[in-house]
Amino acid sequence: MDAFTHLLDGFGTALTPAHLAFAAIGVILGTAIGVLPGIGPAMAVALLLPVTYGLDSTAAFIMFAGIYYGGMFGGSTTSILLNTPGESAAVVTAIEGNPMARSGRGPQALAAAAIGHFVGGMVGTTALVLLAPAVASVAVDIGAPDYFAIMVLAFVAVTSVLGASRLRGLASLLLGLTLGLVGLDQMTGQSRLTFGTLHLSDGIDVVLVAVGLFAVGEALWVAAHLRHGGSSPIPVGRPWLSRDDLRRTWKPWLRGPLIGFPFGAVPAGGAEIPTFLSYATEKRLSKHRDEFGKGAIEGVAGPESTASASAAGTMVTMLTLGLPTTAVAAVMLAAFQQYGIQPGPLLFQRETDLVWGLIASLFVGTVLLLLINLPLAPVWAKLLRIPRPYLYGGILFFASVGAYAVGGDPVDLVVLLLIGLLGFAMRRFGLPVLPAILGVILGPGAELQMRRALQISDGSLTGLVNSPLAVAVYAVVAVLLAWPLARRLVRAARR
Amino acid sequence: MSEMTHGHGHEHGHEHGDRTPVRRSELGLCAFLLVLGGLVCVDALRIPDDFTRRGPVGPEAVPMLVGGLLVLVSVLLAVDVLRGGRGQAEAGEDIDPDTPADWRTVAMLLAAFLANVALIGPLGFPIAMAVLFWGSVYALGSRDMVRDPLLAAGLSLLTWFVFDRLLGVPLPGGPLMGVL
Structure with missing residues (x-):
């Protein structure tokens, strides 16, 4: 009903010349940074946070939308031309995209990816428009116990679904929760883990944690194991598709969002699982099954459309529940908090202009992405040749810019370095980074909701499970926790 | 990621x-x-x-x-x-997992980073950040004694100008910007 009116208003906001310019800058910056090898969309968004400090919130988020979609797209270029996915969503693209590029069909692979992104983004964002207001209006009524349950679900999902070792995932989550504890307690004002220093009583800025873990940690880790020589990218011309290619790709493009959107909306690790599912589906449905593994265009078109739609699905959960399901969404949430805006059900009521301007600019960004990236593909391909010292030196440079711009305090740079060393150690010992980020961002909120729920119930633990939604969510948590145990029992019984 | x-x-x-x-x-x-x-x-x-x-x-x-x-x-x-469990170190395109950790490079990067922390107050953003960038690329193995410092100076001046003047994010210019 009035979602459409709001969306029109949103386009009114997004299509002003200034905002259109910010969206275009966001798309170009996001693609450029996303294309750079070793930089995924989460690091791209984290590194580009300071660019928006001086902007008003609407302009900042319009730019972020562009950076997000651009960063997602940039990763696929790296996958296809260098066979080195910069992010999990683009892993599958490399399977077919890189053989295509090596056999001289790079332009077609890039075109299939770019149009796949466009289709997935358009369908996914349309689904977001239809779904998000409904989810938000239902979610307005959910209380503290439900919120706490959903956050527990996010914690459990991120530590047990992702990564290889659940123990190491849990260790990472606990490190994040510890960082989130630093500062004054929200309810009583008691200082925790500040060790008497005034600097720590404001807490550790989430931006420092995100930039430190993603950017500084990664740069130091690569520096310690830098590969000299390295692989060289495949040069490529302007992307285009033949009629035959189009006949093979239009169905995968349209199937992608069906898989990607729902997976993006649930906390199951973002685009990794749905892109693999899409790849498997396209392989089964293709008439050219023998080409798979040697450069089948369906294997690029389907997963890319899926990845793009899953990004839109992620936005639903992030905007309506304040719950990030991927690393990029977690960093975006940090950006919202930077502006004093708390995503959640009330966002659609309190910040109507901002939210609909943001959603409209997702459409604008998707169109700009196609218009800008098809002609610019050869330029992006040149970025892959950047000498590695400049690349990682640049990452450290912009990470420092971001940390310093937060408050203009050199102490923040020291904090950034310490968190970067933590990120280094986590990479060394196989501790996944995402649980830690989620712990820092959601931890304080989860504690607040739990204490509120227990305050209402006067300390009785039943206060945490007195709503049907909370019980249902805990049931899902129990299934996730019991799953590996059950599998082990089944295996043992079979023997 | x-x-x-x-x-x-x-x-x-x-x-x-x-x-x-x-x-x-x-x-x-x-x-x-x-x-x-x-x-x-x-x-x-x-x-x-x-x-x-x-x-x-x-x-x-x-x-x-x-x-x-x-x-x-x-x-x-x-x-x-x-019992023999090991964490799997993170892989990546620029990472050679078979080499032992290169602590010398890491130490030099830390030195460049800390130099920036110490210098950004007294000397301002452009000089301190140029030191950080040049130090980092030197640590990472780049030895072009003309291009590297010019790039470092250009990058930090441009960043300072874009943030401080265009985007409205205040960064200290230091004595250098006072002279120019």
């Missing part, structure tokens, strides 16, 4: 299972988690339990839980490591 891209890690790596330095550093991680957990608990116990508390759960409850879980995880992880 690439932390999710590595496939099936945490092999109970028998092929390089009993290299003691690896095991020792894995146990070092356990010790770190144990000490951190203890620290969080001790800090929570220090919080005065008085009239400032509101509601049945005070400000010390969650830190006690997190600290306790850290201790528990450190013990479980230590058991796992002693």
Whole structure:
């Protein structure tokens, strides 16, 4: 009903010349940074946070939308031309995209990816428009116990679904929760883990944690194991598709969002699982099954459309529940908090202009992405040749810019370095980074909701499970926790 | 991000299972988690339990839980490591997993980073950040004595100009900007 009116208003906001310019800058910056090898969309968004400090919130988020979609797209270029996915969503693209590029069909692979992104983004964002207001209006009524349950679900999902070792995932989550504890307690004002220093009583800025873990940690880790020589990218011309290619790709493009959107909306690790599912589906449905593994265009078109739609699905959960399901969404949430805006059900009521301007600019960004990236593909391909010292030196440079711009305090740079060393150690010992980020961002909120729920119930633990939604969510948590145990029992019984 | 891209890690790596330095550093991680957990608990116990508390759960409850879980995880992880469990180091396109860690490069990067921390106050953003960039690319193996410093100076001046003048994010110009 009035979602459409709001969306029109949103386009009114997004299509002003200034905002259109910010969206275009966001798309170009996001693609450029996303294309750079070793930089995924989460690091791209984290590194580009300071660019928006001086902007008003609407302009900042319009730019972020562009950076997000651009960063997602940039990763696929790296996958296809260098066979080195910069992010999990683009892993599958490399399977077919890189053989295509090596056999001289790079332009077609890039075109299939770019149009796949466009289709997935358009369908996914349309689904977001239809779904998000409904989810938000239902979610307005959910209380503290439900919120706490959903956050527990996010914690459990991120530590047990992702990564290889659940123990190491849990260790990472606990490190994040510890960082989130630093500062004054929200309810009583008691200082925790500040060790008497005034600097720590404001807490550790989430931006420092995100930039430190993603950017500084990664740069130091690569520096310690830098590969000299390295692989060289495949040069490529302007992307285009033949009629035959189009006949093979239009169905995968349209199937992608069906898989990607729902997976993006649930906390199951973002685009990794749905892109693999899409790849498997396209392989089964293709008439050219023998080409798979040697450069089948369906294997690029389907997963890319899926990845793009899953990004839109992620936005639903992030905007309506304040719950990030991927690393990029977690960093975006940090950006919202930077502006004093708390995503959640009330966002659609309190910040109507901002939210609909943001959603409209997702459409604008998707169109700009196609218009800008098809002609610019050869330029992006040149970025892959950047000498590695400049690349990682640049990452450290912009990470420092971001940390310093937060408050203009050199102490923040020291904090950034310490968190970067933590990120280094986590990479060394196989501790996944995402649980830690989620712990820092959601931890304080989860504690607040739990204490509120227990305050209402006067300390009785039943206060945490007195709503049907909370019980249902805990049931899902129990299934996730019991799953590996059950599998082990089944295996043992079979023997 | 690439932390999710590595496939099936945490092999109970028998092929390089009993290299003691690896095991020792894995146990070092356990010790770190144990000490951190203890620290969080001790800090929570220090919080005065008085009239400032509101509601049945005070400000010390969650830190006690997190600290306790850290201790528990450190013990479980230590058991796992002693039985041969190993963390899988993160892979990536520019990473050569077979080389030992190059601590010299890391140390030089840290030096460049700390130089920036020390210089950004007295000398301002453009000079300090140029030192950071040049120091970093030098540490990472670039030895072009003309292009590297010019690039460092250009990058830091441009960044300062864009942020401070165009985007409205104040950064200290330092004495250099006072002269220009």
